[in-house]
Amino acid sequence: MSKSNILFIINPISGGKNKLKIPALIDAHLDRSKYNPNFSFTEYVGHASEIAEEAASKNFDIIVAVGGDGTINEIATKVMQQNKILGIIPFGSGNGLARFLKIPMKTVAAIKVINNCNVEVIDTARFNDKCFFNMAGMGFDAHISSVFAGNKSRGLTGYLKLGLTEVLNYKPQVYQLSIDGVEYERKAFVVSIANSSQYGNNAHIAPQASVVDGLLDVCVVKEFPMYKLPVLAYEMLSARTDRSKIVEIIKGKNIKIKRSQDDAIHIDGEPFFMGKELDISIKPLSLNIIAPNYES
Numbered sequence: 001m002s003k004s005n006i007l008f009i010i011n012p013i014s015g016g017k018n019k020l021k022i023p024a025l026i027d028a029h030l031d032r033s034k035y036n037p038n039f040s041f042t043e044y045v046g047h048a049s050e051i052a053e054e055a056a057s058k059n060f061d062i063i064v065a066v067g068g069d070g071t072i073n074e075i076a077t078k079v080m081q082q083n084k085i086l087g088i089i090p091f092g093s094g095n096g097l098a099r100f101l102k103i104p105m106k107t108v109a110a111i112k113v114i115n116n117c118n119v120e121v122i123d124t125a126r127f128n129d130k131c132f133f134n135m136a137g138m139g140f141d142a143h144i145s146s147v148f149a150g151n152k153s154r155g156l157t158g159y160l161k162l163g164l165t166e167v168l169n170y171k172p173q174v175y176q177l178s179i180d181g182v183e184y185e186r187k188a189f190v191v192s193i194a195n196s197s198q199y200g201n202n203a204h205i206a207p208q209a210s211v212v213d214g215l216l217d218v219c220v221v222k223e224f225p226m227y228k229l230p231v232l233a234y235e236m237l238s239a240r241t242d243r244s245k246i247v248e249i250i251k252g253k254n255i256k257i258k259r260s261q262d263d264a265i266h267i268d269g270e271p272f273f274m275g276k277e278l279d280i281s282i283k284p285l286s287l288n289i290i291a292p293n294y295e296s
């Protein structure tokens with residue numbers, strides 16, 4: 001059997017962890033009878049996308065994102081366009097998609113998953129002109145990811161500190177939602193569009209979401225008094241928001257959202273600024289990805 005050319009694209013800043021020793025660790029544990037490995041470190045925002053585009057259009061069969069959901073987003077967009085295969089070694093702050101797919105958080109165990117090379121095909125989604133793979137949205141979570149992007153301290157603690165400071169000042173917005181042609185008006189603290197069930201760190205906003213069902217879960221976090229924040233946190237961490245009084249979840253394929261002003265959105269946790277009208281849709285079974293056989 002011929003060996004596959006595999007490229008590991010390493011984001012040196014994701015998750016706030018040093019990754020200088022990662023190529024040596026991968027070298028030590030990767031199955032050399034299956035793979036010819038190469039390594040690249042990203043140097044700026046958007047660099048992973050450039051490296052992945054070049055590699056996917058050439059002779060690389062598998063491109064592995066060594067980072068979090070933002071790094072995965074840049075790489076998976078190009079992997080999908082060229083119908084290649086994505087791998088993940090989780091090294092983010094939240095690792096939402098990796099956790100959902102049951103890819104181990106420990107690096108050596110994640111390399112073993114790559115050695116097993118079980119390829120699943122999963123849904124992806126479009127958000128106006130961008131792709132997303134795990135979660136996108138607007139409201140407080142988009143606001144927080146735009147503030148977090150300008151913040152030097154990454155990792156979970158940095159996220160929590162910022163969240164607590166910002167949450168007290170954030171005002172809910174009114175959204176007009178059209179989900180597969182049915183209209184809703186909702187005043188919401190957050191509107192999240194979920195492909196997988198979680199933001200990361202096992203915070204499940206859409207416990208019933210699946211990446212193979214051809215559907216997105218629109219999660220509306222309604223206005224709630226701040227003393228109920230621990231209730232919402234408990235519901236997310238115990239994957240019970242589908243029974244919550246604070247969260248409403250509506251499944252659909254084609255989602256149009258209107259809001260009163262141009263504002264922040266986030267795509268897989270990375271902040272962008274978009275207009276009042278947002279158009280989101282599912283692309284069923286469109287990305288090849290190495291993952292444990294998580295259904296069994």
Ligand SMILES: Nc1ncnc2c1ncn2[C@@H]1O[C@H](COP(=O)(O)OP(=O)(O)OP(=O)(O)O)[C@@H](O)[C@H]1O
Nearest residue numbers: 014015042043044045068069070071092093094095
């Ligand atoms: N060398 C670099 N310097 C600065 N930013 C970079 C560099 N390489 C990549 N980036 C950017 O880092 C951002 C964060 O990456 P990523 O989302 O993978 O990590 P994270 O936010 O810590 O994890 P998660 O999304 O799982 O919470 C991405 O927007 C990516 O474009």
